[in-house]
Amino acid sequence: MAEADKEFKWIGTRTIRPDGVDKVTGHAAFGADFTLPGMLVGKILRSPHAHARILSIDTTRAEAVPGVKSIVTSADFPEITRENAIKGESPPNFHDLSQNLMARGKVFYDGHAVAAVAATTPAAAEEAITLINVEYDVLPHVIDVDDAMKPDAPILHDDMFTAGVEPKPTKPSNIAKRIIFTKGDIDEGFAAADIVVEKDYTTQAVHQGYIEPHAVVANVAKDGQATIWCSSQGHFMVRQYCAHVLGRQIADIRVTPAEIGGGFGGKTTVYLEPVALLLSEKSGRPVKMTMTRDEVFRGTGPTSGSSMSVKIGAKNNGRIVAASAELKFQAGAFPGAPIQPGCMCCFGPYDIDNVESVGYDVVVNRPKVVAYRAPGAPISGYAVESTLDILARKLNMDPLALRELNAAGQGTRTVHGPTFGVVGYKETLESAKKHPHYQAELGPNQGRGVASGFWFNVGGESTASVSVNEDGTVTVTSGAPDIGGSRASLVIMAAEILGIDVNKVRAIIADTSSIGFNRHTGGSRVTFALGMMVTESARDIVRQLRERAARIWDIEVDAVDWKDGEARPAGANAGDFPPLTLHDLASKTGAGGGPINARASKNVQAPGPAFATHICDVEVDSETGKVTILRYTAIQDVGRAIHPSYVEGQIQGGVAQGVGWALNEEYIYGDDGRLQNPGFLDYRIPVASDLPMIDAVAIEVPNPTHPFGVRGVGEVPIVPPMAAVANAIEDAIGLRMTDLPMSPPRILEAIERKD
Amino acid sequence: MAEVLLYRDIAKQFTGGREKIHVDAKDVRSLLRALDTDFPGLAEVLQTDMAVAIDGQIYHDALLEPIEENSEICFLPAIEGG
Structure with missing residues (x-):
């Protein structure tokens, strides 16, 4: 594509970070920084066992603690069957996600959520979760991957049979799936080798180690419409997962993204948000939940060992x-x-x-x-x-x-x-x-x-818009959280196409009700995919600006060039007109045909x-x-x-x-x-x-x-x-x-x- | 005709072990239909949590993506990032 071959003014420069001042002065609002009047504090009771059957959960004593306003367990979540586990075009498995959010029947790891409480003070919530009586039947557990594959290993899921093997197994197993990728003839290849080296390795599970623990504020109004403020790698993902897990319609949930204090993949799912929604709905008040570091390690996903x-x-x-x-x-x-x-x-x-x-x-x-x-x-x-x-x-x-x-x-x-x-x-x-x-x-x-x-x-579904403001400044709006500098990249690309000073362009991340769908930030996709949407939108803006200049000069649009942020006659034959800057055109949008905006949406492919x-x-x-x-x-x-x-x-x-x-x-x-x-x-x-x-x-x-x-x-x-x-x-x-x-x-x- | 490359285990299950199939198709959807006509059930497998690579470029949810006369088509697991 042509842009890649041009000389650039802004691409490749080290412009000032759009989020820098807020972050270094402590003004950036992260997930735990939101508050609402009348807000409750939510806490989660977590399993002390690696593997156990839940025989009963008695919340009577917890409910009696002064200040406790609501308690939820898996009984408050709609049960999602394996048959209905996949919704839409892609993972996750919502049966598993729901059970991970709140244990149903069994706990599968130390730290698995069992119940949650919302109360007027942290102390009341803490006291209440200690008074929830959970009766467990402790089961044998397995931690190591090689141990879990042994025939006599404790089985986690009685209904899980290994996929990808023939004949199809008749006994449940901890091996969910076997996959194989083959190219050529491996036996012939090794037979032709002069030297063969072979080695075994192990690695341990490690956590993403993001500095900001998970945090959310959820508020469900009396009519069921819900608002969530949280830090995540994808607020559209949060909306979608909450809606599917709780059986709500997507339009009834609005998610506003906070600044994010690291994710690295670890915030591409939900842990607290559906729980906070249920606690808010039951109590009729906003609920804030913030994980401790202990909870982050015990209750959220690391990567595999x-x-x-x-x-x-x-x-x-x-x-x-x-x-x-x-x-x-x-x-x-x-x-x-x-x-x-x-x-x-x-x-x-x-x-x-x-x-x-x-x-x-x-x-x-x-x-x-x-x-x-x-x-x-x-x-x-x-x-x-x-x-x-x-x-x-x-x-x-x-x-x-x-x-x-x-x-x-x-x-x-x-x-x-x-x-x-x-x-x-x-x-x-x-x-x-x-x-x-x-x-x-x-x-x-x-x-x-x-x-x-x-x-x-990866690429993925992306939406961005570019709006020209009345003074010729520009706002870039996207819907994927900025984790690694995407606002800076998007601003630079817009400024490059529009030919204006990069400091005249600002970028925001809009909430889920203010812009079209965006896949979450992950897979190194945002500067690639959103960048493409911003580039398309900015090109559309340039097209509109050239059209307006052509109308003002009463010449053909092909006779108008856009260069260095202004419309110019393309040559001597186009006429002798003084250039029209972006500011000139933006300040006359009423007479020029209305506001100047552009939007691009696409499932961006081929990264x-x-x-x-x-x-x-x-x-x-x-x-x-x-x-x-x-x-x-x-x-x-x-x-x-x-x-x-x-x-x-x-x-x-x-x-x-x-x-x-x-x-x-x-x-x-x-x-x-x-x-x-x-x-x-x-x-x-x-x-x-x-x-x-x-x-x-x-x-x-x-x-x-x-x-x-x-x-x-x-x-x-x-x-x-x-x-x-x-x-x-x-x-x-x-x-x-x-x-x-x-x-x-x-x-x-x-x-x-x-x- | 486009050349479709199939994983060995899928080929064993559906095409009698043929890992390369040549199909005349203008886009991914028509290619899947053609494959399913010759090898019933194959299209469903190739659309379940799968992406498609056309001439080396990976596409997700890309039924309408055009295919050139001599394109190389490969179905592979959908990719999620961190």
Whole structure:
């Protein structure tokens, strides 16, 4: 598309963040900042058991607590049968979602919601939930994915039979689904290999670790019309999920988005909102609910832990001739681990003739998993990229050279089916090879690792509008929460098309009743998809402005150019008229034909895939087991960096989370099935002092399907870090770490085993 | 004719193991109808939580997406991001 080839005024510049002042001065309103007159406080009673049958729930004593206004249990939720579980065009499974929101008959994990109370004070609500008497029949539980797959494992769901196997099973199982992706002939491929490497890996469940806990204010009026204020990755998603779970019509629910304090996939579902709606409806008053950090860890979705095996066969010259992976992912209490993208992405960067990925979606007595940046890809990527490093060492080959020899490019057919179009993986490898980091000297106990990653990116249903105000300023309105700088990107794209100062354009995120449907923010879609809608709308505005100028000058519209924010005669033959600026035209809309607005809605398709290659240096303290990240360079094909600072921020954030996943983060369960580290003191995410400056290098191979060449950038940077760190550790101390996290105790244990 | 690439397990179940099928179709909907005529039940499977890639570009809910004469068509699991 033409825009990608033009010289830009605003695209690629580091404009001031639209949300920056509010956030650094503490004025930004997040989910917990809303209040309404007469508002109640809602609290949730959560299961102390990993797996138990609920025999009875007695709320009598809780109801008697002064100030208690309403109590809800699963009895207040409409029962959604498995037959009616899917509504509309896409997941989720509303049967499972409803049961996850409020346990019905059984609790499936420590922290599973059992009942909720709304009261006039937090103390009254806290007291009331302690007085709800729940009688449990405690059942055997299973936490580990390999244990859950054993024939004698405690079964979570009696009505779940493994899909994807023949013959169809007659006994229930914790394996919800088996999937397989195959390309070529895997047996022939391995038979042709000169060298075969094979390794097993495990990873732990990790939380997205967003700083802002879930929070909501809900208010149901007497006529049943409901208003919700909350922080989420998609307020249209909140509206849709609440309506389907509670059996309401969508037009009766209006959701206003708050600023969001991080989501990373973890806020692509609902936990509190339907509960708060029911509490408000029963009490007749607004209800506010805010999770504690303990509740965030125990009651909301992390991403999967896993058990994996990877096998790669190659010729002596490094050409890979066969690769296979067996991936077992924890889904938590209900099916839905990101096993499909895990299988589809792990060999994505490579052009291999014979490939097979087999995946298992396995339920365990943990919170239901939810998306986390590039769902599934970092997990399987850790295993594959680690195995590639082992192969490079055995072949005595540079790890980047091995990847370069086998790199996917335009025309490579993937294991998940499609043939790649224009992609920039090889460019990331080339850049890594030339980067000064890759040539820098290392000291004792220091090592260097590299790893690559792939993510599809997504598009999806999107609506945006652009309005010209009376003074020639412009408002861009969209309906997808701004998590990674989308307001800045949308403003820049609008200013570029309109040819005006970027500071004359402002962006807002409208509530669900003020703009058309938008899919939630996720999959690195918003700057790509909404950007396309804003670009279309801005082009429509330019068309309207040219038409108005043509009418004023009484010439043909084709004789009017729009340049640098003003209409000009296209040439000498068009006439001699002084330019009409956007301000000129905007100030005369009454005479010019009315307000100047444009809107675009589309199911945006064909996002360009993203690739990344990372270089990591570590130092390992062999006495304490501590791994220090000395230097980190993340190179990524971003298509086109609309606002480079935000792009770099996305890359740096992904790396930081990946380093936490690699080195420290894990859910620790006791033998009783209870989570032992539900807080940031015991669940250690990286802090600033744990990380060096992360050098984010943006390679621009424009995506041909986007007017400015945009590719999503937020997902793929979390894919390579775990393997990059593991490969660096092996380089430093000669130990292959096959289990995450590579925390000091694990490193010491490995050193002791070696000695 | 467009070339449709099928996953091996789907091919085993519906097409006697043929993983490449050639279909004359102008868009995704007519392609699915043609496939279902020859292999009853296949269209439903290919539309359940599935996306379609046309010449390498991935589309969701894309029944009306046009198909070129020699397009490569591949059905794959729908993709959700974080």
